[in-house]
Each structure stands twice: as structure tokens, then as C-alpha cells.
Amino acid sequence: MGRSSGIRTFLRRRLNIRHIALMAQLDDARSVVRAAEAAGMSQPAASTLLKGFEEALDVPLFERHARGIAPTAYGEILVRHARAILAEIEQVQEEIASLKSGLSGQASVGAVTTPGTNLIPLAVGLLKQKHPGLLVSIDIDHSRPLIERLLGGQIDMVVARLLDSRGAGELQFEPLGEEFHAVIAGGGHPLAGATGIRLQDLLGQPWVMPPPGSVLRDRLATVFLQQGLPMPANVVQTQSLPAVLGLLRTSDAVVPLPRETVQPLCDSGFLSVLIDNIGVAMSPFGIITRSKHKHSPGAQALLDAIRTTARTLYPAAHGFAEHDGESAAVNA
Secondary structure (H helix, E strand, O other), X not given: OHHHHHHHHHHHHHOOHHHHHHHHHHHHHOOHHHHHHHHOOOHHHHHHHHHHHHHHHOOOOEEEEOOEEEEOHHHHHHHHHHHHHHHHHHHHHHHHHHHXXXXXXXXXXXXXXXXXXXXXXXXXXXXXXXXXXXEEEEEEOOHHHHHHHHHOOOOOEEEEOXXXXXXXXXXXXXXXXXXXXXXXXEOOOOOOOOOXXXXXXXXXXXXEEOOOOOHHHHHHHHHHHHOOOOOOOOEEEOOOHHHHHHHHHHOOOEEEEEHHHOHHHHHHOOEEEEEOOOXXXXXXXEEEEEOOOOOOHHHHHHHHHHHHHHHHHOOOOOOOOOEOOOOOOOOO
């Protein structure tokens, strides 16, 4: 009890926004001198503040070595929360600026590719019907960096997968749907329109695959192994959808993709589905938010629009059960 009281006293009496900025700068610069300069403080003042933090928390926050400093595991927690506070302050400034310019607020969402190409555009369209003045920012990326930005307060919500237990106590997960991967080729591929194609029939084709270590690459290796097949020898590695589409347009390459990601291109004949479901089992994706974070009115409106749209797109996901993140532990 005494230790907690001492920490609260230290934070209330000593801490201001420059001190919070210093914590982030220490991680960026990995030097007390450079971090102090960036935060507008003297080097002795920065060193004293860092020492005060460590004494109040009774843990080492940064390790000192010949090349500078590096955060400890405890320091990483402090830095993450410092960045979240700075992001909240920046959001306040941006929302006030938006309101002054005639907008009604703003919201941001990050998403992995599949929901980013169907769920999110539909949800934003629904949102804009009711709130045309709301400024919406969309960030498409892989799950891990998106969750990092969510924990850092840089985006309001994420539609992605939970990859590991990092930050589990600070997150809520609402499962939405699963991805079923098809084998896709260009509309002019020699096998376009053929029926009964099996995975073994495509071993001689050039394949576009994600790099080793990704969830999809590992699951694909399992599928080939279970069918007693070697992995394709002719491979191009990329996770860029524009690059994938370019390769399908200019070559006879095939690629495993969630069909709904490129369904309009399949309907138009630009792409062709060779195998409808390759049997890759992926973890479900869902809405991920910070559990103790109160959303702005704009962010809450976007979250409601995503949930409403998801009920139509993913009817199998009955309700939106909240999980703390401990139920999923996979690698991206």
C-alpha cells in the first residue's frame, strides 16, 4: 500500500507532459542526452527524472551500456503507456481542429486485408450515410503491427487476429469470421474454367506465396504435407496484393487468397478460381479494442457501423462475445 501511494505521489507532483514525452524520446533516441534535447530538457534534469521513476516504481526502466541505453521489460511498459498518453493528447488536438473546420469528429480503424477490402468499406459507407462530416482513417496492415498501434493509442480499433498474449489484459476480442483460401489465377490462365482441379495438378505452376514464417505459409506447408505433396519449387514471395494482382495479370502464376478479397475481380473475369477451398485453417479474425478505453463519439459510431455490417457479412458469428485475448496464441 505504501509503495503504491508513493508512486501516485511521485506521478502527481513531478509528472507533466514534457516528462511523458521524455519517456518516449528515451526509447526513440536510446540516449539520455539526445532524448533530453528532443523533450526540451537539460540532461541532468532528464537523468534525475528517470532516476525518480525507477526509484518510485522500484524497477530498472533502462539499461545503460557503452552505446547508450535500452528499455528493460519494465521500461517497455512505461514507454508504451507514455506513447498512448501522447497519442490521446494528439487526438484531442486533432478533434478540436476538425470541429473548428466544420467536421463532426474523427475515427480510425486498422484491418488485415480481407476485412479491409469488404467489411471496412461497407461499414464506412454505412457510417457516412449518417455522419458525412466524420473524418475516417483506414490503415491496412498485418495483425501484429496493427495491434501495436492500437496498444499505443494510434488507432481506435482493429479488425485482425490475435497473435499472442502480448497486451492480452488490455484488449477485448469480438470474433467475426474465418477466411477460406481459394487458389486463384488470372482470367487468361490455361486452366481457367477447368473443373476438378486438384492441388497436385498445380505443382508445376509458378506460385505466389507469403514469406516463410507467416501464418499462411506455415498452414500451406501443412496442407501440402498432409496430401503427401512437396512444396512448389517455382515461387515468388510477396504479401503485397497489388504485386500479386500484377503477377496474375502478366503470368500463369497461381496464388492462395481469401476468395472474398478478390470476388469482384473473379466476377468480372479478370481472375479465375481454380480450387474453391484449399483447406487452409486460419484463426478467426475479429474486432479488437482496448478494454478500458472510452471511445470518442466518432470512434463509437464507427465501431457500431462495423458491428452492424459484420452481422450481415458473417451471420455465423452469433453475437459478439468478448474475450481477453488469452484464447489465441499464434504467430503471424
